[in-house]
Amino acid sequence: MKIIIVGGGIGGLTLALSLHKEGHDVKVFESVKEIKPLGVGINLLPHCVRVLTNLGLQEKIAQNAIETSDLKYFNKYGQEFWSEPRGRFAGYKWPQFSLHRGNIQMLLFDEVMAQIGKETIQQNHHLSHFEQNENEVIAYFIDKDSGEKIHEEKADMLIGADGINSVVRQQLYPHEGKPVYSENVLYRGTTVMKPFLNGKSMAMIGSMKQKMVVYPIQPIDSDGSCLINWGANVKEGKSTLTARDWNRQADQKRLINLYIDWTFDWLDVPAMIAGSEAVYEFPMSDRNPLEKWSFGRVTLLGDAAHPMYPIGSNGASQAILDVDCLTECMKNNKDVLEILTQYDKERVPAAAKVVMQNRAKGPDEILDMMADLFPSGFTADEIPHKKLANVMDNYKKVAGFDIQTLNQKN
Numbered sequence: 001m002k003i004i005i006v007g008g009g010i011g012g013l014t015l016a017l018s019l020h021k022e023g024h025d026v027k028v029f030e031s032v033k034e035i036k037p038l039g040v041g042i043n044l045l046p047h048c049v050r051v052l053t054n055l056g057l058q059e060k061i062a063q064n065a066i067e068t069s070d071l072k073y074f075n076k077y078g079q080e081f082w083s084e085p086r087g088r089f090a091g092y093k094w095p096q097f098s099l100h101r102g103n104i105q106m107l108l109f110d111e112v113m114a115q116i117g118k119e120t121i122q123q124n125h126h127l128s129h130f131e132q133n134e135n136e137v138i139a140y141f142i143d144k145d146s147g148e149k150i151h152e153e154k155a156d157m158l159i160g161a162d163g164i165n166s167v168v169r170q171q172l173y174p175h176e177g178k179p180v181y182s183e184n185v186l187y188r189g190t191t192v193m194k195p196f197l198n199g200k201s202m203a204m205i206g207s208m209k210q211k212m213v214v215y216p217i218q219p220i221d222s223d224g225s226c227l228i229n230w231g232a233n234v235k236e237g238k239s240t241l242t243a244r245d246w247n248r249q250a251d252q253k254r255l256i257n258l259y260i261d262w263t264f265d266w267l268d269v270p271a272m273i274a275g276s277e278a279v280y281e282f283p284m285s286d287r288n289p290l291e292k293w294s295f296g297r298v299t300l301l302g303d304a305a306h307p308m309y310p311i312g313s314n315g316a317s318q319a320i321l322d323v324d325c326l327t328e329c330m331k332n333n334k335d336v337l338e339i340l341t342q343y344d345k346e347r348v349p350a351a352a353k354v355v356m357q358n359r360a361k362g363p364d365e366i367l368d369m370m371a372d373l374f375p376s377g378f379t380a381d382e383i384p385h386k387k388l389a390n391v392m393d394n395y396k397k398v399a400g401f402d403i404q405t406l407n408q409k410n
């Protein structure tokens with residue numbers, strides 16, 4: 001089958017590899033002039049690493065990533081109240097990786113070029129709109145800067161993997177309106193510094209009013225330092241909604257002041273923020289889940305289909321689960337409408353649950369539970385382990401990575 005993939009991000013490129021492996025004729029059209037290693041840290045959870053492993057990529061990813069060993073939760077005084085092993089350390093058949101988004105983006109880009117061919121990815125091709133009829137879909141591309149029409153392409157199916165500001169989604173849902181803003185801003189950065197905890201841990205600190213997520217994303221170098229990713233979630237209020245642009249820079253000094261008291265014996269948060277070359281801001285916004293992603297020969301995938309708060313390490317992982325599902329639906333079926341009906345049936349409700357769980361704080365609900373119960377700190381015997389475990393177990397089920405279900409797969 002001939003397939004147009006709009007968007008050469010993590011979802012689009014993984015989809016190209018996966019569908020090519022099944023013998024389909026794929027082409028990726030990407031808006032930017034040159035795909036670059038942008039972003040900061042990202043996590044790949046075991047359920048999506050399973051898919052990447054089946055594409056033969058696990059070892060290559062591991063070379064430039066951290067295999068996350070555990071996830072720990074702390075209050076704003078740096079007191080630990082929850083710790084759980086992750087990935088293979090927790091008994092999953094597949095690891096959890098923490099890595100630079102740019103690394104996985106470029107790895108996928110190189111793999112598509114090598115496995116499928118240089119012509120597969122057309123950069124500087126911004127989708128302006130599409131048309132479809134009973135027999136085909138036609139995509140129209142422009143140069144985004146000049147607005148000049150540059151190309152049109154016909155195919156059997158078009159998949160909009162064009163991210164949070166999806167043009168495909170906009171054409172399918174012209175009256176959808178603005179994203180839903182959480183009044184939180186996520187400030188993100190990376191800092192070269194000495195490792196913290198065991199060097200492979202991920203830490204969540206504070207409450208949903210003011211949170212910090214910290215994890216290493218590159219192996220320790222020869223002088224004992226490593227690249228640490230951090231994300232500061234701050235409840236800023238209504239007035240702060242900016243365009244959803246992953247590359248917008250923010251005021252570093254203001255952020256350092258907000259976290260000035262967060263110096264713990266295991267981590268110096270203000271020093272970590274100060275050590276970052278740049279700080280990026282991203283308004284925590286999502287969209288209400290859709291009832292349907294597929295219309296005729298056109299569908300959505302990844303952030304275009306289900307933009308969600310970057311909570312619970314699920315943004316890239318859910319896009320890759322979409323890839324897996326769509327590939328499975330295409331096995332032994334040539335009927336585009338049947339394939340996309342099946343894809344919608346499986347993925348629309350599943351992804352909607354994750355969007356809603358993340359809106360309801362996802363696993364990070366336990367931060368607020370502890371902050372509300374013990375605003376001035378706690379003693380070890382006061383920690384309500386069972387209550388916290390319920391929240392954590394439930395999220396894994398909703399997001400599709402509870403260990404019993406996942407480990408039954410190949």
Ligand SMILES: Cc1cc2nc3c(=O)[nH]c(=O)nc-3n(C[C@H](O)[C@H](O)[C@H](O)COP(=O)(O)OP(=O)(O)OC[C@H]3O[C@@H](n4cnc5c(N)ncnc54)[C@H](O)[C@@H]3O)c2cc1C
Nearest residue numbers: 007009010011031039040126127162163246302303315316
């Ligand atoms: C530059 C950038 C930096 C990011 N940084 C982070 C980060 O630090 N941490 C994090 O958790 N997530 C980050 N993300 C988001 C993360 O990649 C996604 O949440 C997740 O991987 C799902 O991937 P996706 O393929 O659906 O979307 P994305 O990875 O966002 O990819 C969408 C792609 O579609 C392209 N595109 C958009 N419109 C058009 C169009 N009309 N025609 C053709 N192509 C189009 C975009 O240029 C982009 O390459 C970033 C995304 C981008 C684009």
